[in-house]
Amino acid sequence: MKQMKKGGTALSRWAEWAGSNPGKVLLITLAVTAILSIGAAMVKMEMTFYSIMPKNSVQVTDMEKITEEFPFASSLVAVVDGRNLPPEQAKATVISVIDALSEDFSAPEYADAVSGVYGTINVDFLEEHGLILAKPDVLDRMTRLYADTALLPFITALNNDLEREYSGDGEALEDDEAQLVSWTGGIGRILGGLADSLGGDVPEKEEIDAALRAYLIGDPYYLSRSENMGLLFINPTYTINDLNPLVRQTDRIERHCKKIAAEYGASAGLTGLTVVGRDEMKTSEQGFGLSMMLAVVLILLLMIIIFRIRSTPLIIGIPLLLGVYWTAGLTGFTIRRLNILTAMYLVALIGLGVDYAIHMLTGFVQERDGGKDFSAALGAAFAKSGRGIITGALTTAAAFFALLMAESDIIRELALVAGMGILCELIAMLLLIPALLGLRRRRLERRRKTDPMLIRKRAVRSDFTAGLGGVVTARPGLIVIILLLTGTLLAVQSPNVELEDNLMNMEAEGLESIELQDLMVEEFGTAPDVLYIITDADNPDILPSMTENLEDLESVKAADAVTDWMPTEAQLAERRPYLGRIRTALEVSAEKNQEVLPDPYSILDELLRLEANLIEMGDLAVLGGTDRAAHALNSVTGLDMDGNKTAESVFDRLFEILESADPEDSAKALAAYDRAFAPILASRVRAMAETGGITKEMLPEIVRETFFSKDGKNTLVTISPRKNPWEGEFRSVFTSQVKTVTDRSTGMILAADQLITIAESDSKKAVAAALIAVFLILLADFRNLRLALITFLPLGLSFGSLFGIMALTGIKFDFINIISIPLLVGIGIDDSVHINHRYLIEGRGRMKETLAKTGSAVALTTITTMIGFSSFIPSLMRAMRSTGIVLTLAMALAFLYSVLFHPALLILAAERLGWNLKPRFGNKETSK
Numbered sequence: 013m014k015q016m017k018k019g020g021t022a023l024s025r026w027a028e029w030a031g032s033n034p035g036k037v038l039l040i041t042l043a044v045t046a047i048l049s050i051g052a053a054m055v056k057m058e059m060t061f062y063s064i065m066p067k068n069s070v071q072v073t074d075m076e077k078i079t080e081e082f083p084f085a086s087s088l089v090a091v092v093d094g095r096n097l098p099p100e101q102a103k104a105t106v107i108s109v110i111d112a113l114s115e116d117f118s119a120p121e122y123a124d125a126v127s128g129v130y131g132t133i134n135v136d137f138l139e140e141h142g143l144i145l146a147k148p149d150v151l152d153r154m155t156r157l158y159a160d161t162a163l164l165p166f167i168t169a170l171n172n173d174l175e176r177e178y179s180g181d182g183e184a185l186e187d188d189e190a191q192l193v194s195w196t197g198g199i200g201r202i203l204g205g206l207a208d209s210l211g212g213d214v215p216e217k218e219e220i221d222a223a224l225r226a227y228l229i230g231d232p233y234y235l236s237r238s239e240n241m242g243l244l245f246i247n248p249t250y251t252i253n254d255l256n257p258l259v260r261q262t263d264r265i266e267r268h269c270k271k272i273a274a275e276y277g278a279s280a281g282l283t284g285l286t287v288v289g290r291d292e293m294k295t296s297e298q299g300f301g302l303s304m305m306l307a308v309v310l311i312l313l314l315m316i317i318i319f320r321i322r323s324t325p326l327i328i329g330i331p332l333l334l335g336v337y338w339t340a341g342l343t344g345f346t347i348r349r350l351n352i353l354t355a356m357y358l359v360a361l362i363g364l365g366v367d368y369a370i371h372m373l374t375g376f377v378q379e380r381d382g383g384k385d386f387s388a389a390l391g392a393a394f395a396k397s398g399r400g401i402i403t404g405a406l407t408t409a410a411a412f413f414a415l416l417m418a419e420s421d422i423i424r425e426l427a428l429v430a431g432m433g434i435l436c437e438l439i440a441m442l443l444l445i446p447a448l449l450g451l452r453r454r455r456l457e458r459r460r461k462t463d464p465m466l467i468r469k470r471a472v473r474s475d476f477t478a479g480l481g482g483v484v485t486a487r488p489g490l491i492v493i494i495l496l497l498t499g500t501l502l503a504v505q506s507p508n509v510e511l512e513d514n515l516m517n518m519e520a521e522g523l524e525s526i527e528l529q530d531l532m533v534e535e536f537g538t539a540p541d542v543l544y545i546i547t548d549a550d551n552p553d554i555l556p557s558m559t560e561n562l563e564d565l566e567s568v569k570a571a572d573a574v575t576d577w578m579p580t581e582a583q584l585a586e587r588r589p590y591l592g593r594i595r596t597a598l599e600v601s602a603e604k605n606q607e608v609l610p611d612p613y614s615i616l617d618e619l620l621r622l623e624a625n626l627i628e629m630g631d632l633a634v635l636g637g638t639d640r641a642a643h644a645l646n647s648v649t650g651l652d653m654d655g656n657k658t659a660e661s662v663f664d665r666l667f668e669i670l671e672s673a674d675p676e677d678s679a680k681a682l683a684a685y686d687r688a689f690a691p692i693l694a695s696r697v698r699a700m701a702e703t704g705g706i707t708k709e710m711l712p713e714i715v716r717e718t719f720f721s722k723d724g725k726n727t728l729v730t731i732s733p734r735k736n737p738w739e740g741e742f743r744s745v746f747t748s749q750v751k752t753v754t755d756r757s758t759g760m761i762l763a764a765d766q767l768i769t770i771a772e773s774d775s776k777k778a779v780a781a782a783l784i785a786v787f788l789i790l791l792a793d794f795r796n797l798r799l800a801l802i803t804f805l806p807l808g809l810s811f812g813s814l815f816g817i818m819a820l821t822g823i824k825f826d827f828i829n830i831i832s833i834p835l836l837v838g839i840g841i842d843d844s845v846h847i848n849h850r851y852l853i854e855g856r857g858r859m860k861e862t863l864a865k866t867g868s869a870v871a872l873t874t875i876t877t878m879i880g881f882s883s884f885i886p887s888l889m890r891a892m893r894s895t896g897i898v899l900t901l902a903m904a905l906a907f908l909y910s911v912l913f914h915p916a917l918l919i920l921a922a923e924r925l926g927w928n929l930k931p932r933f934g935n936k937e938t939s940k
Contacts, residue, residue: 023398023442024391030446031390034454037447041440045334048341055344058255058351065422069766071758074546078758079251079285081721082728083127084714085544086251088262089284090244090269091528097277102240107233109276110244113269117246125261128247132232134712139229141710142700143591144579151590153177154697159597161693163206163686164610167618174625178632185633189537189641193237194230196626196644200662201226202689203619203648207665209685210678217688224693228700236535237640243536244269247717252289262290283528285541285760291523295888296352307362307883308333311876315370323452328369331444335365335437342432347425353828354429356884356892360899361430363880364839365437367873368405371397371846372445374869386453390446397869400849403793404842405438407786411838414781418774420767427778480911481863488916488924495809495913503812508819511772512826514738515764518891533736537640541737543750543759545729547573549720552580555729561753562731567746569734574719574727578706591701598694598701610686612678616670623649623663631655737761764827771827782837790841794848795931802917802929803844806909810840813905818898829895836902839877843870843910848918852930856923859915867911874907 030037065072078085092109094102110131116122117129138145143154157169178184185192201223209215234243246265250257266282273280308329315324336358343350350358375393384392412434415427484491512518516526532538547555555573562571575583626649633642634653642653650661670678708716708724719728731750737743743761750757783804790800811833818825850866851859863870881903884896921927 021395021398023402024395026442027390027394027398027446028387030443031387031450031453034447034450037443041334041443041447045337045341048338048345051341051344052337053344054348055340056255056349057355058349065763065767069763070756071762071766074544074756074758075760075763076253077546077721077726078544078728079253081723081726082718083247083722084245084718085728086248086286087284088246088248088265088282088287089528089532090246090280090282091531092242092244092269092273092278092280094240094242094278095238096279097240099240102238103235105276105278106235106240106242109273109278109280110233110242112272112276113244113280116268116272117265122265125249125257125265126246127249128713128717130245130247130714131234131242133230133234134714135225135229135232137710137712139225139696139699140702141706142228143594143697144584144587144702144704144706145577146587148586148590151587151594155590155593155597158594158693158697160601161598161690161697162601162610163682163689164614164618166690166693167615167622171618171621171625174622174629178625178629183636185629185641186636186638189633189638191230192629192641193644195227196641196648197231198223198225198227200648203662203666206682206685207662207669210666210669210673210681212681215685215688217692220685220688221692221696224689224696228696234536237537237643238535241531241535243532245714248286252286255293258286258290259293262287281524281528283525283532287525288519288523288529291525292352292519292889295519295523296355296892304359304362304883306886307359307880310879310883311362311366314872314875314879315366315373323448324373327373327445327448327452328366330448331369331440332362332365332437334444335433335440336361338436338440339429339433342436343429346428346432349425350429351422351425352889352891353422353426356828356895357426357430358433359883360880361433361437362883363877364408364434365441366876366880367842368401368438368441369445370872370876371401371869372441374872376449378865386449390449394446396850396853397846399793400846401441402438403789403849404845405434406789407841407845408838409434410785410789411782411836414785414837415774415778417777417781418770420770420774422767423771423774423778478860478864478867480867481860481915484863484912484915485859485919488919491912491916492920495909495916499809499813499909499913502816502820503809504816505819506812506815509815510819510822510824511768511830512824512894513743513765513768515760516738518826518828518894519889521888521890530736538732541760542733543731543747543757543762545731545754545757547727547729549725549727552578552727553582555727556580556583558753559729562729562750565749565753567734567742567749568731570732571729572719572732573729574711574715577711577715577719578708581705584703584705588703591703594701595698598698601690601694610679610682612670612673612675612682615682616667619663619666619670623661627651627655731757768827771830772825775830775833779833779837786837786841790845793845794929796929798921798927799848799929802921803841803848803914805917806844806914807837807841807906809909809913810902810905811836813909814898814902817901817905823894823897826891826894828891829898832895832899832902836899836906840902840906843874843907844914846870847910847915851915851918859919863911863915870907870911874903878903 065075090113092106092113094106094109097105114129114131117126143151146154153173157166157173159169160166177188202220205215205219205223231239234245235241248257248261248265250261252258262282266287269280269282311332312325312329315328316322339358339361340350343354372393375397376389379389379392380386382389409431412427412431415423415430418424418427516529519526529541545558547558552573552575555575559571559573559575562568579587626645630642630645630649630651633639633645634655639653646652648661649663650657650659652658708720718730721727733742733746735742735746737746738761743765747757747762747765787800787804790803791797794800794803814836817823846866847862847870851862854862854865878900881896881899884892885900887893887896918929922929
């Protein structure tokens with residue numbers, strides 16, 4: 013075994029030994045890799061935004077519990093779309109698709125993926141218990157509405173009720189929108205049956221019963237306002253945290269939904285939190301794969317072109333990828349997972365790690381160009397560039413490790429992974445670059461070939477940076493003034509940088525799951541995200557007052573709890589007297605003489621009054637933006653949303669018949685219809701007025717899975733906003749109003765808010781910590797306070813310019829790219845560090861030579877780092893794309909200030925002002 017030569021620096025001695033003993037170095041590398049492979053096998057990929065939420069937050073803890081314990085919180089929402097079909101076919105087709113999918117997903121074939129399918133409400137439950145679920149004010153209305161179930165008294169009572177409750181009151185319409193939509197469809201069917209009977213048809217009890225069922229219960233399907241779309245809720249056997257089935261089984265369910273819908277001529281897609289999580293996983297992994305490939309290919313291609321050595325991809329690529337692999341291994345031993353942020357910075361390591369190889373190879377090739385033999389060239393290259401490389405790596409790693417002081421787990425994980433990654437890349441390069449160059453030399457010697465480096469016509473140099481050196485040397489004062497003024501003017505704009513707080517705007521563009529959420533708001537009046545409250549199942553008595561207080565808030569559309577389906581004893585005691593009065597009224601009504609012929613003129617008057625009431629309500633709904641109710645009301649009266657008559661309505665048919673027919677014939681037809689109508693309505697209302705209590709076992713399965721945890725210990729309250737909570741300023745209004753009632757609400761919107769707040773706060777703290785750590789490293793390296801301070805000034809201008817450009821171009825900070833800012837403290841100062849080291853070696857008056865020799869490496873490292881960061885830009889994920897743009901722009905600015913402003917400042921300080929920039933301690937030879 014050859015011994016390391018004595019003399020020279022430790023780095024130069026190591027380089028010479030490694031170049032002469034590549035086999036031994038490779039054995040050491042192989043042993044390290046084998047150990048770290050164990051850790052790499054432990055790493056899991058968690059590529060959803062949900063996985064990076066702050067774990068120490070009560071809201072996030074509750075959200076995780078909801079995801080795991082309440083099955084319906086993970087439901088996949090299948091949106092069946094029949095808008096491309098003829099209007100008269102759309103509803104029937106959508107229902108057929110929902111029925112077919114419900115049957116298929118209930119089959120054993122899907123038992124491993126689906127735990128429940130819900131395409132309709134549980135009509136049987138409502139038929140038995142519907143009125144006991146109503147609040148006292150609603151029951152009070154019912155006692156008047158069903159005092160007499162004969163046709164004329166019923167329509168009269170209905171008109172009285174509409175005028176009392178909704179005349180001129182748009183807010184009441186909005187509050188009762190869902191009920192009005194279902195109720196209006198039933199009224200249309202009742203009047204349609206009446207028109208058929210007046211037209212000569214024999215009243216069919218089955219049709220009357222179906223019409224009254226629609227009136228009392230509503231349409232059992234979850235249909236859109238135009239009834240050309242429908243929803244199917246599919247409860248999966250997995251959650252967003254079960255990463256393997258999340259993609260595989262969701263894809264499988266989605267494919268079947270699309271297949272069945274297409275067979276009926278419709279279309280279908282999936283949405284919901286779980287589906288969005290699946291999409292995040294797929295698009296982010298695709299983005300990382302593309303980014304990694306682009307970065308590696310472009311960087312290695314650039315290295316071949318610059319160094320003109322065909323083996324460059326191996327000499328640089330092997331340690332580069334090995335450094336990433338070692339980082340994954342250490343990650344497996346420590347935190348055992350990679351998320352969106354940490355995976356992004358594994359890709360970024362491609363651009364950061366290659367910097368060290370460039371400085372090593374550039375120095376080696378330049379020494380060979382100068383005529384030195386192999387070992388001497390290696391030793392000299394490492395002696396001149398080694399300290400700068402190590403200092404640059406330590407400043408970058410220190411900036412990363414500064415994030416360990418953050419409050420959130422996700423940022424601490426990033427600090428650990430990225431910091432370890434920088435050190436792994438540094439060690440891999442120091443170990444393998446000289447060894448691989450040694451293997452290359454042996455290969456050439458065995459083949460008895462001359463090293464192409466020794467016979468090429470063009471030496472490695474940088475004419476561009478040499479030219480910059482000439483410009484800087486000639487006009488240092490002018491350059492400092494121009495760039496200082498430019499940086500200051502841009503920095504003035506930095507307070508105008510905005511923060512992106514809409515998590516949906518960070519997803520990939522064009523995701524069907526996101527578009528379907530917006531569509532649900534428009535067509536179904538259902539907001540994509542709600543807030544939740546976990547409560548104790550043993551204390552349901554607190555729920556009625558809580559939901560009532562929540563529903564009093566202007567931003568809350570509805571607050572639902574299990575007590576809406578399973579009333580407490582206090583609620584039952586309050587409601588039973590009303591139910592008793594309803595049942596008594598029904599008995600009295602049944603004893604009346606049903607053979608009295610109804611008066612057609614009275615019926616006509618009440619129908620005219622009913623039409624007028626519905627038209628007025630439709631106008632109020634349009635003005636109030638209650639679109640679903642407006643569409644339902646106008647469809648019965650034949651009007652469009654502008655109040656124009658566009659179709660013949662059931663009222664038009666009734667008026668024409670009653671005004672033209674013989675009154676006696678109309679009276680007989682009305683009597684025939686009434687004989688069927690009154691007892692059926694009485695029977696249905698009597699059944700719904702059951703006064704008994706409801707137990708958990710009696711509840712429909714969809715209710716149990718929505719409101720009860722799997723262990724039965726907790727129940728859930730859901731708070732639905734009036735608008736999409738991700739858009740505009742509504743979210744802050746919504747969340748702040750809910751906080752006035754409870755501080756225990758949770759949901760993705762609150763978790764995202766916390767993530768952004770913590771990221772913003774942690775970034776500020778981390779920048780301060782990174783600045784201090786990097787400054788101390790520079791001070792320890794240069795041992796000169798003035799030089800350390802001079803080195804920091806370009807960094808400050810880089811930051812100010814970056815923020816100013818972001819403000820002027822509208823680039824926003826988000827919780828991913830804002831975390832990258834403290835990392836730029838270490839990365840952005842590297843170029844200045846290398847220029848400092850070379851300038852101290854070259855001496856005063858030789859800035860042009862400094863940039864000529866160091867400039868090629870500095871330019872190349874900047875380009876490769878920018879390639880690494882810019883590889884995020886083609887990503888489908890907008891958050892990754894934004895981060896790529898911000899980091900690439902930051903590196904470009906850091907390079908500009910490092911090779912122009914910083915050298916000019918050095919010249920002014922050392923050569924014009926005569927400052928001593930040499931180390932204050934030690935025997936380091938720094939200048940001529």
